[in-house]
Amino acid sequence: MPEIIPYVLKTRFNKLGIDFPFMIAPMVGLSHVAFRELIKSYTPKNINALRFTEMLSTRRIPNEKLETTHELKTARNEAFYIPQLLGNEEKFIAPSIEKLLIKNPWGFDINMGCPVSHTLKHNWGVRLMGSKDYAAQIVKIVKKYSSVPVSVKLRGGLAEDEDFDYLYSFVSALADGGADFLTIHARTRAQKHSGDANWQLVADIRNKMSIPIIANGNIQTAQDAVELIQNYGVDGAMIARAATARPWILWQISELLGNTEVPDGFEGRNAPSTPEEEGAEYLKACLKILSIMIDYFQDEAYILEKFRFFAATGARWFQFGHHFWRLTMRAKNVAQLRESIVNFSENSQNTMSKKIKMI
Numbered sequence: 001m002p003e004i005i006p007y008v009l010k011t012r013f014n015k016l017g018i019d020f021p022f023m024i025a026p027m028v029g030l031s032h033v034a035f036r037e038l039i040k041s042y043t044p045k046n047i048n049a050l051r052f053t054e055m056l057s058t059r060r061i062p063n064e065k066l067e068t069t070h071e072l073k074t075a076r077n078e079a080f081y082i083p084q085l086l087g088n089e090e091k092f093i094a095p096s097i098e099k100l101l102i103k104n105p106w107g108f109d110i111n112m113g114c115p116v117s118h119t120l121k122h123n124w125g126v127r128l129m130g131s132k133d134y135a136a137q138i139v140k141i142v143k144k145y146s147s148v149p150v151s152v153k154l155r156g157g158l159a160e161d162e163d164f165d166y167l168y169s170f171v172s173a174l175a176d177g178g179a180d181f182l183t184i185h186a187r188t189r190a191q192k193h194s195g196d197a198n199w200q201l202v203a204d205i206r207n208k209m210s211i212p213i214i215a216n217g218n219i220q221t222a223q224d225a226v227e228l229i230q231n232y233g234v235d236g237a238m239i240a241r242a243a244t245a246r247p248w249i250l251w252q253i254s255e256l257l258g259n260t261e262v263p264d265g266f267e268g269r270n271a272p273s274t275p276e277e278e279g280a281e282y283l284k285a286c287l288k289i290l291s292i293m294i295d296y297f298q299d300e301a302y303i304l305e306k307f308r309f310f311a312a313t314g315a316r317w318f319q320f321g322h323h324f325w326r327l328t329m330r331a332k333n334v335a336q337l338r339e340s341i342v343n344f345s346e347n348s349q350n351t352m353s354k355k356i357k358m359i
C-alpha cells in the first residue's frame with residue numbers, strides 16, 4: 001500500500017507535479033524576493049508551494065539585469081516560483097522568457113487581469129480579456145518559448161457583470177492555446193479588489209474544463225482555502241493580501257490537512273492560530289522580512305518603501321494596524337524602523353482578526 005501523505009489533496013494539479021495546491025499570488029510591490037522568502041520561511045519543509053512574482057513588463061525585462069533589478073531578483077536556488085509576464089509583443093516576450101529561464105522558474109504566468117490604466121493603454125492586463133483569439137495567441141507565443149508550464153491569471157468578469165458564457169468561451173480559447181492551468185480572480189473588473197469573490201463561478205467553469213482551474217479572491221484564512229477546494233471542487237487556491245498579514249497561512253493550511261512537519265526553526269511548535277499568537281508573530285514576521293530585504297536590496301529608500309507597503313497591506317488585519325503603519329511611516333531609516341517595531345511589540349498587546357472587509 002502506498003503511504004498516504006495527509007497534506008496531498010487530489011486535484012488536477014497533481015498531474016503537473018503539485019501535491020499542495022495552495023499558492024501565493026502576484027502582487028506589484030509586494031511579491032518580491034524578500035516576501036517570497038518570508039513565505040518560504042513559514043512553510044513546512046516537506047511542502048512545495050508555488051509563489052508568483054509581481055507582474056513584470058516584457059518591454060523592460062530584456063534590458064534589465066537579473067542580479068541588480070530588484071523586481072527580478074530571486075533567492076539562491078529558488079524553486080517553485082512563477083514569474084508573471086505583462087505584455088503582448090512576441091519581440092519582447094521571447095527575449096524576456098529566454099532571460100528568465102536562466103533562473104529556473106517553475107512556470108510562467110500571463111497577466112490578463114490587471115485593471116490599471118497604464119496597462120489598458122497598451123492592451124495588456126485585463127484588456128486582453130476583450131478578445132479571446134488575441135489572448136489565445138499570446139498564450140501560444142509564451143508556450144512557443146517556454147520549456148516550463150504556462151498559466152494565465154484572469155478575472156471572473158470583464159466589465160460590470162459576470163458573463164458566464166463569455167468567460168467559458170474565453171478560458172476555452174486559452175486552454176486551446178496551450179495554457180497548462182488558469183487562475184480566476186473571482187471578481188469583475190469593476191470590483192477591482194473589493195467585496196466578495198464569486199467562488200461558485202470558478203467552480204462552474206472548472207466543471208466544464210479539463211485543465212486545472214485555480215480560484216483567487218478573498219481567501220483570508222486557512223479554512224477558507226481548504227473549503228474552497230473541498231467544498232467547491234476547484235483545483236487550487238491562490239492567496240494574495242491575507243498572506244501579507246499571515247505569511248504562515250500555508251503552514252496553517254498544511255496543519256489543517258494533517259501534516260505534522262513544521263518550517264525550519266519552529267520545531268515542536270504549532271502554526272500561530274489564536275488572535276494573540278497571530279498578533280505576536282506578525283511583528284516577528286515584520287522584523288524578519290526587514291532583515292531579508294536588507295540582504296537582497298541594500299538600497300535603504302527602496303527597503304523603506306517596500307516595507308511600508310507590506311505593512312500597509314497586512315496591518316489591516318492587525319488590531320492596532322493603523323497605529324503601527326503610522327510608526328513605519330515616521331521612521332527615517334531602517335535602523336529607526338527596526339527600533340519602532342521592537343518597541344511596539346514590547347509595549348502593546350497585539351491581536352489579529354481572522355477576517356476583514358476587503359476594500
Ligand SMILES: Cc1cc2nc3c(=O)[nH]c(=O)nc-3n(C[C@H](O)[C@H](O)[C@H](O)COP(=O)(O)O)c2cc1C
Binds near residue numbers: 025055153193218219
Ligand atoms: C497591491 C496589489 C498588487 C497586485 N498586483 C498584481 C499583479 O502584479 N498581477 C496580478 O495578476 N494581480 C495582481 N494583484 C491582484 C492579486 O493577485 C489578487 O488577484 C487580488 O488581490 C485578489 O486576491 P485577494 O482578495 O486574496 O487579495 C494585485 C493586488 C494587490 C492588492
